[in-house]
Amino acid sequence: MSIKKPKIICKLPLKTSASRREALKTIGQAVISATAITQAPYVFAKQRTQLKVLGTHVTLQEELRQKAMEDLGIDLIYEAKGSAAVLQKASMNPQSFDLYEQWSNSIRPLWAARTIQPIEKKRLTYWDEINPLSKTGKVSDEAKIGAGDAPNKILHIQKDGSLGKNHTEQISFLPYVHNVDSFGYNTDIIVPGEAYKTESWGWLLDPKHQGKVAIVNAPSIGIFDLALAAQAQGFITFNDIGNITKAELDTLFKILINLKHQNHFSGFWNSVPESIDFMRTGRVAISSLFSPAVSTLNSQNINVRYAAPKEGYRGWHGVMCLSAATQGRTKDAAYDYMNWWLSGWPGAFIARQGYYISNPQRSAKYLNKSEWDYWYEGKAANENLLGTDGKLSVKKGDIRSGGSYIKRFSNIAVWNTAMPTYDYSVQKWYEFISS
Template identity: 45%
Template sequence: MNKHARLDLAAPALNTQGRPTLRVLGTAISLLEALRHRAEADLGINVVFDNNDFLTTQHKAAQEPATYDIYDQCFHNLDIVWYWRAVQPIDLKRITLWSEVNELTKLGHIGPNPRFGQGDAPVKKLYVQSNLALGDQPSGLISMLPTTHNFDSFAYRTDVGSAGANMASWAALLDERWTGRVALVDEPAIGIFDAALAARAAGLMNFDNIGNMTVDEIDRLIDILEERKRAGFFRSFWRTAEDAASLMVDGKTDIQSMWSTGINILSGRGVPVEQSVPVEGYRAWHGGLCLSRQLHGRMLDVAYEYLNWWISGWPGAVVARQGYYISTPERSRAYLTAEEWDYWYGGLPARSELPGPDGSACIRKGSVRSGGSYWQRANNIAVWNTTMDEHNYLVRRWMQFVGRA
């Protein structure tokens, strides 16, 4: 059954003879130079990264599918790209390690007593149905190969943030004691959930479904945030992990949205920082790889080789050193030292200094990753990053709030 025939495959592929060049469109989350160089060496190809912020990447993926071969993004950024048929289904018969991809992706949870987070759990958009809709009913085709993922919350300076405050709740992110010392991530489908989890935990408002807010709920939440902004509550809004870390390094914030890569930067700089383990649960995200609709022939083969390479072990070890997880963790275990595995996946104290993805030390001996093991963290998800039904409205309101409209 050839479902691919319904897609437009007219655009030419790059370099179909000789050493092919694979063009990967994505963000700084996974477009690391170490990965690019290793892929070139292992696969005998040229790899070109097109690195952008989330919104730029999503818009380019949807509107310019002939400019890339691989779309490296997150499940919550898939809807618009899939709607425009910018990417084609992935044939599971060509994914050699599919049986080893873990259940967090395939089922939405791990373990016997899981918390199935609200929002865009990857399984809801994983399988391609007979009518080309996306759903959780297993089929022979998937929309995106699951790769990197993590469980985020907020970070705070332990030298000031823990003084008389409950930092084990999202409510801390909107606590007025931090006025002028707070920052949020400036990406609508991410920052809105940090704010929503905080507002709900603080008792400022409730949601019928926090993963799919109504227009009225979006308005009420943005109104709360705008009132805080007018009072000088927010110091900044950031768009990259490096920018987030710089805010704390420069002494501008005490508490803020934060990603694992930012935590690692701060730890490496000696900044006393901790990621919160909110009792309400984490905001989770899951990345993956899509195939551009223009791929066929030799370049389609090359793209499948790249997809299989990504979950083969070595790349997962690199992303582990960023503080991220991979969908085939046992494959990556062989490329991590026992000390690295115990720290990043096992939740145990670091028995020695541990390197980041660039090889320099980023984890100090004795450090413990907040939240425990991978399996503990994966069972504490409140909501997944999500593109809601009212996403377009949310983007307009969010841009007005952060001052970009």
């Protein structure tokens, strides 16, 4: 909106030079005032762009919000919910968010619902630095890709509008935070196993842990924890655990409902804070867990070990998606925020809760050598390390469960996936939960 300078009308009395001088002074003051009106930044300052980010407690943390606002000069509104609630809201209401942060299993439902828009590679400052995991599905030539939706399978938007592996100039999500998940167990109650050899998903369904087991209440995540556990126990064998058929789902949930009626499960958690409470209060001894929960529990002197199952991990890749409703200056700010996530500091911050970033070398300078060696290289910590909460998270001499980044991502059993039977699996999941 253009602002017109006010007209300055002044009738001058011309009788004396003194009068003339006063009149000129009046004109001068009026001109100065008019200039101030049009130029004063505090009157017509550009309003800070507001960005709404919908996601989970995993990445929507206050320290990240404050740092991003300081660095980018924008206002961030974080809305953190449990995994299932976040996906439901984003699928139904793209106006409720500008950016969406969750895991790769949410991409197919969001894309089908048309609530997210393509992301332009050319606007991503650090695209060339992103490592091969999301581009090829493997961190090394020797690594297993794993069943289900490896991130490269759903990253690129194909010419026909579908999601696929062929590289194009548009992608469905920004590859950023990622990790491998398993389960955690209290070593004061359960004898520690050996990584990749004796630790097993089957422990979740072992009768000796009856009444002390918790599972994440997310249909497209918890289902794989339990499917891996049931298969490890020999209860069922899947033809393709990343694409479970309706008949296999019927068999699996018949087994699980029977166990639930025997009070095998103590609870089903909806968020990271709730999972921490389950373990902290002694309600459970073994549980589906995300890495930040393990770090927090260890900082509270609760001896929880994150298992490296011999069957392989459940892998996930963080996705940052652009709402279909976001346009203009807000869209520009969204790209700035996406680029900020890969700029170094955020990746280092998230490493301290056990998560990886897609271009780790840029974050290396924000981690001291001890931190880098422990979190990325799988080496023993040569000093005590702090978590994102500033409290002791890793004790000197500890080695990260599962080893190095390469080692862990070379052992993926299945990726978080929205299977072709997704709708049916969700129906079966809630029958199980409510049974």
